[in-house]
Amino acid sequence: MQPATSTRQDNRRLRAPAAVLLAVAAAVLIGLFDVAPVRSQIPILEAAPTSVAVPTDDAWATVWNDAPSLRVPLSAQDIAFPYGGGAVDAVTVRSLYDEERLYISIEWADHSADDSVSGAAEFSDAAALQFSADPLKTPPYTMGSPGAPVNIWQWKAVWQADAERGFPSTTDRYPNTHVDGYPGEGNPLYNPAAHLGNPLAPRTHASLIENLLAEGFGTLTSLDVQDVEGSGAWRNDRWRVVFARTLAPGIDGLASFETHRTAVVAFAVWDGASGDRNGQKSVAQFIELDIGPVERVAVTDEQAQPPGTTERGIPWVALGLILSAVLPLLAMAAIVFYRTDASDIGQPAQRNWRH
Amino acid sequence: MANVYNWQLGRDMNYRFDPAAPTWQFAAVFNTNRCLACQTCTMACKSTWTFSEGQEDMWWNNVETKPYGGYPRHWDVKTLDLLEQANPGGQTWSEDAGGPEAPYGSYEGSTIFDAGRSVGQHALGYTPTDEEWASPNIHEDSPVSQGALAKGVTLPVHETWFFYLQRLCNHCSYPACLSACPRNAIYKREEDGIVLIDQERCRGYRKCVEQCPYKKPMYRADSRTSEKCIGCFPRVEGSDPLTEGLPMETRCMAVCPGQIRLQGLVSMEADGSWTHDPDNPLYYLIREEQMALPLYPQFGTSPNVYYFPPRWVPRPYLRQMFGPGADRAIEAYVRPSRRAQAVLQLFRVSQSIIFSFEVIDGEKVNEINVNGKTMEIFNDTVIGYGRDGQEIVRVTVIEPQFERPDQFLNTI
Ligand code: SF4
Ligand code: SF4
Numbered sequence: 123m124q125p126a127t128s129t130r131q132d133n134r135r136l137r138a139p140a141a142v143l144l145a146v147a148a149a150v151l152i153g154l155f156d157v158a159p160v161r162s163q164i165p166i167l168e169a170a171p172t173s174v175a176v177p178t179d180d181a182w183a184t185v186w187n188d189a190p191s192l193r194v195p196l197s198a199q200d201i202a203f204p205y206g207g208g209a210v211d212a213v214t215v216r217s218l219y220d221e222e223r224l225y226i227s228i229e230w231a232d233h234s235a236d237d238s239v240s241g242a243a244e245f246s247d248a249a250a251l252q253f254s255a256d257p258l259k260t261p262p263y264t265m266g267s268p269g270a271p272v273n274i275w276q277w278k279a280v281w282q283a284d285a286e287r288g289f290p291s292t293t294d295r296y297p298n299t300h301v302d303g304y305p306g307e308g309n310p311l312y313n314p315a316a317h318l319g320n321p322l323a324p325r326t327h328a329s330l331i332e333n334l335l336a337e338g339f340g341t342l343t344s345l346d347v348q349d350v351e352g353s354g355a356w357r358n359d360r361w362r363v364v365f366a367r368t369l370a371p372g373i374d375g376l377a378s379f380e381t382h383r384t385a386v387v388a389f390a391v392w393d394g395a396s397g398d399r400n401g402q403k404s405v406a407q408f409i410e411l412d413i414g415p416v417e418r419v420a421v422t423d424e425q426a427q428p429p430g431t432t433e434r435g436i437p438w439v440a441l442g443l444i445l446s447a448v449l450p451l452l453a454m455a456a457i458v459f460y461r462t463d464a465s466d467i468g469q470p471a472q473r474n475w476r477h
Numbered sequence: 478m479a480n481v482y483n484w485q486l487g488r489d490m491n492y493r494f495d496p497a498a499p500t501w502q503f504a505a506v507f508n509t510n511r512c513l514a515c516q517t518c519t520m521a522c523k524s525t526w527t528f529s530e531g532q533e534d535m536w537w538n539n540v541e542t543k544p545y546g547g548y549p550r551h552w553d554v555k556t557l558d559l560l561e562q563a564n565p566g567g568q569t570w571s572e573d574a575g576g577p578e579a580p581y582g583s584y585e586g587s588t589i590f591d592a593g594r595s596v597g598q599h600a601l602g603y604t605p606t607d608e609e610w611a612s613p614n615i616h617e618d619s620p621v622s623q624g625a626l627a628k629g630v631t632l633p634v635h636e637t638w639f640f641y642l643q644r645l646c647n648h649c650s651y652p653a654c655l656s657a658c659p660r661n662a663i664y665k666r667e668e669d670g671i672v673l674i675d676q677e678r679c680r681g682y683r684k685c686v687e688q689c690p691y692k693k694p695m696y697r698a699d700s701r702t703s704e705k706c707i708g709c710f711p712r713v714e715g716s717d718p719l720t721e722g723l724p725m726e727t728r729c730m731a732v733c734p735g736q737i738r739l740q741g742l743v744s745m746e747a748d749g750s751w752t753h754d755p756d757n758p759l760y761y762l763i764r765e766e767q768m769a770l771p772l773y774p775q776f777g778t779s780p781n782v783y784y785f786p787p788r789w790v791p792r793p794y795l796r797q798m799f800g801p802g803a804d805r806a807i808e809a810y811v812r813p814s815r816r817a818q819a820v821l822q823l824f825r826v827s828q829s830i831i832f833s834f835e836v837i838d839g840e841k842v843n844e845i846n847v848n849g850k851t852m853e854i855f856n857d858t859v860i861g862y863g864r865d866g867q868e869i870v871r872v873t874v875i876e877p878q879f880e881r882p883d884q885f886l887n888t889i
Pocket of ligand 1: 511512513514515516517518519540643732733734735736737738
């Protein structure tokens with residue numbers, strides 16, 4: 123496995139010929155010994171069944187103690203503007219499921235709990251899980267792409283703090299402030315973000331996990347359905363966050379979870395103290411998430427691939443061979459492309475919008 | 478990354494997006510020589526747009542005492558310093574003015590966009606702290622070199638000096654706030670070039686706060702989004718009943734007791750150049766007379782608020798702040814041409830935006846000596862016209878005087 127992400131350009135120069143050599147060697151071996159295709163070298167997180175209740179308001183609950191865990195390395199997001207992250211080098215992930223729900227916990231070391239965005243230069247710790255919003259596709263882990271959407275669940279330390287301590291008022295933020303009064307107080311017009319339904323603006327949150335959809339950089343959108351539950355807690359210089367959602371086939375941009383099926387999941391962590399926000403984050407590529415034991419089947423159907431996406435359920439070795447030969451080149455081309463202007467994917471910027 | 482022409486720099490430069498010029502561009506001229514620092518503009522803005530919770534430290538319009546004052550503190554020095562670090566000693570101009578499309582010469586240094594590439598960003602910038610936002614009028618009236626106060630000061634350059642700098646969002650032609658936004662939540666309006674943050678899409682990443690060199694987008698902790706000057710767009714659109722559908726100047730402009738401000742719209746060509754329009758008072762003062770200059774043009778955003786530089790301030794400081802056009806602009810201001818004398822009367826005589834003017838000759842009333850050169854003063858009449866071509870205002874160079882009749886003495 124190429125550990126989740128980490129593709130620094132200087133190394134890549136050496137990796138390209140190496141990958142081609144490996145691919146050729148693998149092809150020769152397979153030809154000689156007729157080895158049965160295996161699914162892939164992508165690491166697998168297996169969700170374990172549990173009959174004990176999994177609390178969504180206690181990330182450190184003992185039920186997690188025996189859950190199998192997987193360490194996933196993270197690296198700085200270096201594909202698209204605004205680049206950054208790298209402060210968190212790995213997460214430990216675990217998963218459980220019961221008859222109704224799938225639970226995933228994510229844990230990482232962080233010596234400060236950055237759970238306020240009150241200051242002009244204060245940013246929040248956060249963590250997100252990313253799934254394919256189309257069970258037949260593995261979208262690019264870089265926020266999906268047009269036609270290959272991703273479903274993202276984001277937990278924010280600041281929402282956790284809002285729930286525990288209340289949304290900070292001006293006098294909470296600056297205790298010596300004196301204000302005679304606010305004309306028009308309570309009139310939503312004077313808080314346009316809240317008035318327009320910006321999901322960041324409300325003082326209370328239906329859930330501490332924001333359920334989002336994206337189809338490429340700059341397209342992140344909060345979904346109408348906010349049905350992901352969870353919470354996080356910081357203990358002994360570590361954050362742990364638990365996410366939970368009903369086991370159900372995906373519809374309308376929601377990830378699909380069914381027992382004895384495989385999903386893909388990627389991870390991102392933001393370190394507020396490092397100024398992380400948006401694409402300034404530490405990221406991992408997709409890994410596979412087996413919801414209980416999964417019988418892996420070899421599939422022979424070969425289909426044309428939409429660019430940047432991987433159709434799941436096709437012969438992995440054949441595809442792997444082609445990809446391992448072509449990917450280094452594609453990766454280089456992609457880097458050149460993305461570095462040139464990746465963040466321009468999305469809305470045209472100079473336009474004539476009116477409210 | 479696109480290549481765009483920036484006439485203020487007399488050269489092409491890097492920008493994230495291809496040029497997409499509005500049909501009209503919001504622009505203003507400020508006469509720093511006349512500002513009282515009364516902060517009426519500041520309070521007019523505050524009481525119109527930023528009086529709510531979470532906006533306590535937000536001043537879309539502010540007036541700061543230069544050189545020490547700044548809101549946020551040291552905003553300009555910090556950005557100048559970042560440019561210097563990125564390109565040591567390189568921020569120079571070749572001063573051979575190259576015609577109307579390079580009136581100040583050609584900038585040879587790094588813009589914030591050029592320098593941004595070296596740090597993997599669309600523009601070089603930094604995020605000010607709470608402390609830096611906390612004192613909007615710090616160092617008010619603090620002069621440089623107080624030692625000279627005992628002996629007094631004389632023109633052309635005062636040894637002891639300060640001046641007031643009036644600041645709001647420049648509704649830049651190449652906005653760094655807009656190019657910084659990873660969500661493309663910032664847009665520049667086609668009809669007037671006003672730059673807005675979409676409050677529905679903003680997620681409070683504050684990349685605009687980081688990359689606007691003028692530090693005019695501000696973070697609102699109450700909505701967890703960034704907000705900025707909206708150029709009083711409902712007024713500019715003409716939706717205030719007072720002007721009956723005609724475009725109206727912004728609040729900060731309209732209230733100015735010092736009469737230092739003139740705001741309007743200039744017509745743009747599709748390629749981003751200004752339509753030749755010498756009868757538009759802004760075009761006339763900025764492009765024809767070159768009396769009004771952009772603030773820190775070297776940053777590269779092509780800002781659209783233009784300043785008459787303060788005439789008593791040491792020139793190297795002014796050249797750094799307003800570019801190499803500073804000397805010429807002061808010359809044009811202290812001994813204005815006959816036509817300019819008339820146009821200068823249009824400041825603050827109307828809330829309706831003046832789209833064009835006409836001058837009717839009057840009698841010669843005086844002849845004075847300015848820096849060894851003769852200046853004739855004529856009592857010409859200047860007429861300002863609105864967007865519909867109708868007369869808005871008519872004023873003379875010599876302000877009419879009235880003597881109060883005896884029966885009204887001591888009455889109001
Ligand atoms: S209202 Fe006019 S004179 Fe007063 S501070 Fe503002 S710009 Fe200066
Ligand atoms: S002054 Fe700053 S906020 Fe205003 S348009 Fe220019 S870059 Fe954007």
